[in-house]
Amino acid sequence: MASALPQPSRQSTSTPTGSVTSLSSTTRLKPLQLASDARRVSSASPSKLRSPARPSLGGGVQSNSSSSVTSLRSTSAAFASGGTDKGLRRTVSIASFPQPPKANSRLSTASVASSTSQTPRGSPDLVKSATGTTRKKSRLSSATTNSNRGSKTSSLNNGIDGKAVQNLAGIKDSEGLVSASSPPQSRSSSAQGSYSTSATTFDDTEDVGADSTTAGKKGPRPKEAKGNVLVSVRVRPDNGAHEGSRADGEWMVDGRRSLIAFKGKESYDYFYDNVFTTHDNNSRVYDSSAKRLVRRVMEGYHGTVFAYGMTGTGKTFSMQGTASSPGVIPLAITDIFSYIRETPHREFLLRVSYLEIYNERINDLLSASTATGPGAAAPQEEIKLREDSKRGVYATPLKEEIVQSPTQLLRVIARGDHARRTGSTQFNARSSRSHAVVQIVVESRERAPGGTSSQDKRAAVPPGGVRVSTLSLIDLAGSERAAENKERRTEGAHINKSLLTLGTVIARLSESKEKAANSTDKEGKHLPYRDSKLTRLLQPALSGNSLVSILCTIQTGSSGSAAPANTHTNETLNTLKFAARAKNNIVSHAKRAEEAFGGGNGDAGSRVLLERYRVEIQTLRAQLENQTKVQVENETKVEEERIEKEHEARHEEQMLEMQLARTALKERIEHLNRLILSSKSTGVNSSSATAALERLSRVSANLESGSRSLRSSASQSTLGASSLRRTVSQYSLASGDRSSGYQLQRSSLVPEDDDDTIGEYGDGNASLQMQITALQADLSDKNRYISTLERRLLQARRSSHSRMSMGLSQHKNSEDVDVTAVLRERDMEITELRIQLDDKDRMLTALRSAARQRDIAQMPMEAAGSEKQASQRNSEGNANVLASPPATGPTSPTNPVSPIKALEKEKEKDGKRKSADEMSRMLDEMIQDRVETGHLAKSSRGSIRVLSGTANRRESIGPVPPALGPRSAIAETPEADA
Ligand SMILES: Nc1ncnc2c1ncn2[C@@H]1O[C@H](COP(=O)(O)OP(=O)(O)OP(=O)(O)O)[C@@H](O)[C@H]1O
Known part of the structure; x- marks a missing residue:
């Protein structure tokens, strides 16, 4: 087609x-x-x-x-x-x-x-x-x-x-x-x-x-x-x-x-x-x-x-x-x-x-x-x-x-x-x-x-x-x-x-x-x-x-x-x-x-997104760079400030510690001064107790058990000295200056040899009173120290909290460890001090009861003394006026004691023996308690030594002489053994 x-x-x-x-x-x-x-x-x-x-x-x-x-x-x-x-x-x-x-x-x-x-x-x-x-x-x-x-x-x-x-x-x-x-x-x-x-x-x-x-x-x-x-x-x-x-x-x-x-x-x-x-x-x-x-x-x-x-x-x-x-x-x-x-x-x-x-x-x-x-x-x-x-x-x-x-x-x-x-x-x-x-x-x-x-x-x-x-x-x-x-x-x-x-x-x-x-x-x-x-x-x-x-x-x-x-x-x-x-x-x-060309020149320019974007990208990049720079600067500044604050905080802490140490040392010096004065003037130590004991023995040869109990109390006072020494060491620990603490302790402590510390003016009663006073002062010292430690603990906690909240992760671990260690140490110290306080309380109670017992014992003795003097005066008078009956008392043929009085004396002797026994029982309990709590160790021979854990802590102070241990003092005292 x-x-x-x-x-x-x-x-x-x-x-x-x-x-x-x-x-x-x-x-x-x-x-x-x-x-x-x-x-x-x-x-x-x-x-x-x-x-x-x-x-x-x-x-x-x-x-x-x-x-x-x-x-x-x-x-x-x-x-x-x-x-x-x-x-x-x-x-x-x-x-x-x-x-x-x-x-x-x-x-x-x-x-x-x-x-x-x-x-x-x-x-x-x-x-x-x-x-x-x-x-x-x-x-x-x-x-x-x-x-x-x-x-x-x-x-x-x-x-x-x-x-x-x-x-x-x-x-x-x-x-x-x-x-x-x-x-x-x-x-x-x-x-x-x-x-x-x-x-x-x-x-x-x-x-x-x-x-x-x-x-x-x-x-x-x-x-x-x-x-x-x-x-x-x-x-x-x-x-x-x-x-x-x-x-x-x-x-x-x-x-x-x-x-x-x-x-x-x-x-x-x-x-x-x-x-x-x-x-x-x-x-x-x-x-x-x-x-x-x-x-x-x-x-x-x-x-x-x-x-x-x-x-x-x-x-x-x-x-x-x-x-x-x-x-x-x-x-x-x-x-x-x-x-x-x-x-x-x-x-x-x-x-x-x-x-x-x-x-x-x-x-x-x-x-x-x-x-x-x-x-x-x-x-x-x-x-x-x-x-x-x-x-x-x-x-x-x-x-x-x-x-x-x-x-x-x-x-x-x-x-x-x-x-x-x-x-x-x-x-x-x-x-x-x-x-x-x-x-x-x-x-x-x-x-x-x-x-x-x-x-x-x-x-x-x-x-x-x-x-x-x-x-x-x-x-x-x-x-x-x-x-x-x-x-x-x-x-x-x-x-x-x-x-x-x-x-x-x-x-x-x-x-x-x-x-x-x-x-x-x-x-x-x-x-x-x-x-x-x-x-x-x-x-x-x-x-x-x-x-x-x-x-x-x-x-x-x-x-x-x-x-x-x-x-x-x-x-x-x-x-x-x-x-x-x-x-x-x-x-x-x-x-x-x-x-x-250009991002915003006229309408055509403004329409060109590619150019606008390029310009915008450049602008934004510049802004970003600026911001990064500012941010870095700010971060550096913040970091510097943080470090500065940290330094300040540390400095403050150090200052505080130093101040505390100074306060503690001052207090200690005052206290020791007080002690020295006391020992000179009143013989607040075992020697005074011994002097009192000797005086007592001169008054009554039958008060051997009393003297033993006093000796025990003297040992107890030695124990007190030892705990005081420990206190000093703790002060020095707290101040962070162990050597100075040690020096202080070495230089200002009571001499360790009991015999050397026998004061001229040893008066058992006064000595006990003074000892009580000294112990009370020591107690208040320790209370103060505990409260100081508690304060410091609180501060340390607060500062650690604030540091943690600052989000300083880089220092967190080490500081946490530090703070935890310090806290643990402080807690231990506080616990130990509390134990010591308990000891002291018990000691005080023991001493008070001993003092009370002695007071009770002294009253008949004084009464007997005055009675004796009175009878002497009477016999002397009677001899002049009446022929006095011959003395029948065993202690002094020249001071014949009536049977009633002899009975009273027996009672009195029993009471003294009782109170001394009570005291030594209490001391034994204390020692047993300390042994159980691991502060002391008992050897097979019955001697007492300070445990290594405790001793370690006392290393700064130096080896504790065995005589300082209360039990050892007792153990090595022949009278006590007898
Ligand atoms: N060349 C082709 N081969 C096969 N099928 C076609 C072809 N052209 C169009 N068709 C079919 O014809 C129908 C109409 O096509 P289309 O919708 O594309 O027409 P149209 O010209 O767009 O119509 P209208 O103007 O009404 O939108 C559709 O179903 C499409 O699949």
């Missing part, structure tokens, strides 16, 4: 000029490299066959003879360059995109296009050129058509179509329904659900040198034929009917030649940059129509891809795709990240926004408040379109999300998709009821040299500014006939109106260019961009500031459509006409975005 159709284009291809032949071979060889290598080629080879783009070129082209396509292209290149090498390089550097129809070609093709869409096949513009008739204009048009086709096939299909073109040249009558297969290199699915593609699968870098082999003088280079506007048509499979089998006409889709032809009441042939047949999948559509644009966006150009077509023809399918066949958006995302991975010398920042235009209102699809239904948040703030010189037209306020991975970006877009309005229409069960715009803003900057870590690199000042480019991926709502549902009708009215405005704008673009060329109205402000939000938003792209790729979707058959066949065909033809107009009218002079 297709072959039955006239094939004017094939004719034209079959009658190529030399340049066309050259194109074929060129594209076969390396279409992509050539495509990208526009700069060098344009400068190096002025004879490039390039469609002139500028209206001004028209004249020149027209003046050129059609037979000299080479010179024509050369001229166009010169025009494209604006007459300067620099401009030329710049313009051509982005020529990896197929060039739009240029001046004369546009002029001619504009007319062709308009006639194409309006005139049936056979009109001179198409048919004649296609058939190769020899009229000049036709040939010119034909040449243009061919070059367009050549360019698009070579540049967009990544080599595949280049091959197809070459084949095409040789197979004039090949079936147009065959389409080239998708390039196999493209992508494989990744674990994350994204698709890894190689952003470098084509060699279109500007740096690629001119390939002289492909830039033959005979034919145009593919890159020369490329433009910044790409128009593709995709044909959706027609379920339930065979293509071209509709009764109202026949369709022919030739993917290889990018041709769609219709033969009906009127016949049309449409050539585009790409024609995708029903067999072409999304991957191929992306590779041919958007991949290069995405790459250019990554290099700093603005790019717009939009899908246009009737409802249900596959716009959303092409843009979003499915899980098994991802569309343009996910594939573009994958490529963006592949490019970033493959460009290590630059750093990137991506932010994405997603909006929809629904019933002429802009909704932010990423804002949570877009959600509808119960529980939905308050309606979002109205989003308006604004314009400024740097950013062009933009929507505000619009949420932008920074994304760092393909998965994240896909997720953000999926969220937006979810929020987008869809509904059921006659053509599509899930029809998009709004125009949806995904905008990905790409910021990139040369990485700072030096430094290995990413931190170093970020800290360094980068060599260049930040380039900001935007990729807009737009899924338009489908045009449709009036629906029955009122809501759908309203939506449809808005959709149709905006699409109509878009069509009008595009249709008027050529007029605008003509006018712009001839008048001062360079901006083309007469174009009705403001008539709809869609055209307003697309204004920057349509007015030439960005690379554009338009994907028009059609369905040749009307199966599945509720619309009548002829209506459907008309709609499809309208889409094709729109595509043709777009192809012919839109001219892009997209330039690489300028690099912005």
